Amino acid sequence: MLDEELKRIWNASTQQERVKLDLALLLQDVDNQLRALDRGIKFRNVLEIGVAVFLLPMFLISAVFIPFLLSKIGSIILMGFCAFLIYKLKKVRAQKPKDVALPLKEYLQEQRLYLQQEMRLLTTVAYWYIAPFVVGMSLFFIGFAEIGAEGLWLKVVGAIVLGIVIYFLNQWELNRRLKPMLEKLNQTISSLQV
Amino acid sequence: MATKQEDLFLTVLESYKDRLYRVCKSYAKGSDEAQDLFQEVVLNIWKSLPGYKGQAGLSTWMYRITLNVCLQARYRQDKKQARTLRLESIHMEKTPSEEFDAEEEERYKALHQCIQQLNDSDKSVIVLFLEDLPYKDIAEITGLTENHVAVKIKRIKSKLFTCITTELC
Numbered sequence: 001m002l003d004e005e006l007k008r009i010w011n012a013s014t015q016q017e018r019v020k021l022d023l024a025l026l027l028q029d030v031d032n033q034l035r036a037l038d039r040g041i042k043f044r045n046v047l048e049i050g051v052a053v054f055l056l057p058m059f060l061i062s063a064v065f066i067p068f069l070l071s072k073i074g075s076i077i078l079m080g081f082c083a084f085l086i087y088k089l090k091k092v093r094a095q096k097p098k099d100v101a102l103p104l105k106e107y108l109q110e111q112r113l114y115l116q117q118e119m120r121l122l123t124t125v126a127y128w129y130i131a132p133f134v135v136g137m138s139l140f141f142i143g144f145a146e147i148g149a150e151g152l153w154l155k156v157v158g159a160i161v162l163g164i165v166i167y168f169l170n171q172w173e174l175n176r177r178l179k180p181m182l183e184k185l186n187q188t189i190s191s192l193q194v
Numbered sequence: 195m196a197t198k199q200e201d202l203f204l205t206v207l208e209s210y211k212d213r214l215y216r217v218c219k220s221y222a223k224g225s226d227e228a229q230d231l232f233q234e235v236v237l238n239i240w241k242s243l244p245g246y247k248g249q250a251g252l253s254t255w256m257y258r259i260t261l262n263v264c265l266q267a268r269y270r271q272d273k274k275q276a277r278t279l280r281l282e283s284i285h286m287e288k289t290p291s292e293e294f295d296a297e298e299e300e301r302y303k304a305l306h307q308c309i310q311q312l313n314d315s316d317k318s319v320i321v322l323f324l325e326d327l328p329y330k331d332i333a334e335i336t337g338l339t340e341n342h343v344a345v346k347i348k349r350i351k352s353k354l355f356t357c358i359t360t361e362l363c
Contacts (some may be wrong), residue, residue, distance in 0.1 A: 010324040018287045019211040025283035103337030107262045192315035
């Protein structure tokens, strides 16, 4: 089979199925879809970062006004945790490849770099997310023991359990989604170079 | 009144729609997935158009976007985003099967089947070759050298010929 024959067969597929564009509607349609996608991204950002932005002044207030030393220390740790969370997520999001018009090899390499950063974030989640969160929350609750508040240990255990759940959810995401994705990307990049 | 950019978008899309759709089809498992991919390509072309400064030819630029979007979609595990895209202004018009040659259809099916069996990088190179792009453009789109493209195409064609011959026998 000759090259020309192959190309002819390839082109003939268009005879079976053709794309029809309604040009009068297309621009409006594309604009609406982009706006909907943007709303989705903003909503996700509000969920991920907005909660930390909201909690930051709360912990500042509790660090100033709650009289118990351990609760103050816990609040300060949690403030640092919220600020660091905002910084970390913004930093990774900013590195997401945006230029979809790059040459394929370059685009795949950028995707891989971003994916590796996301994976690093999840691999180290125990140190930068779980530990400060659990320690901060626990100290915050234990501080109230000074006034003999009840059920404090239950709250501490709750914070630890929440930390463990968050840890396993992150590891699940890492193993289920990111690792296979990286494997596929590595395969494509290396086969492109052969 | 349409701006210059809007005019450009509509004109290039009208001229390249079938070519880009053919590329999408080679990365999709079925017609629905191909349509989803094509819609995503259209959105990305529109989004990227303000950044197009003419460094690469317009067709090179659009094929880059198409390949990148198609590959990215394959790596994305959840197809949530693709499913939420619904551009009502894009339709597929299918020709009734009695209107085209059965033998021709069989040959296309064999070719498509064999392309599906290639790995993603070989697939990207061969679909650009089938789109009749010169090696120079394929090199610009993939980021490989022209020599590398030539070597790859020779190897992929040989795989493809063997596969098609088996499929058609």
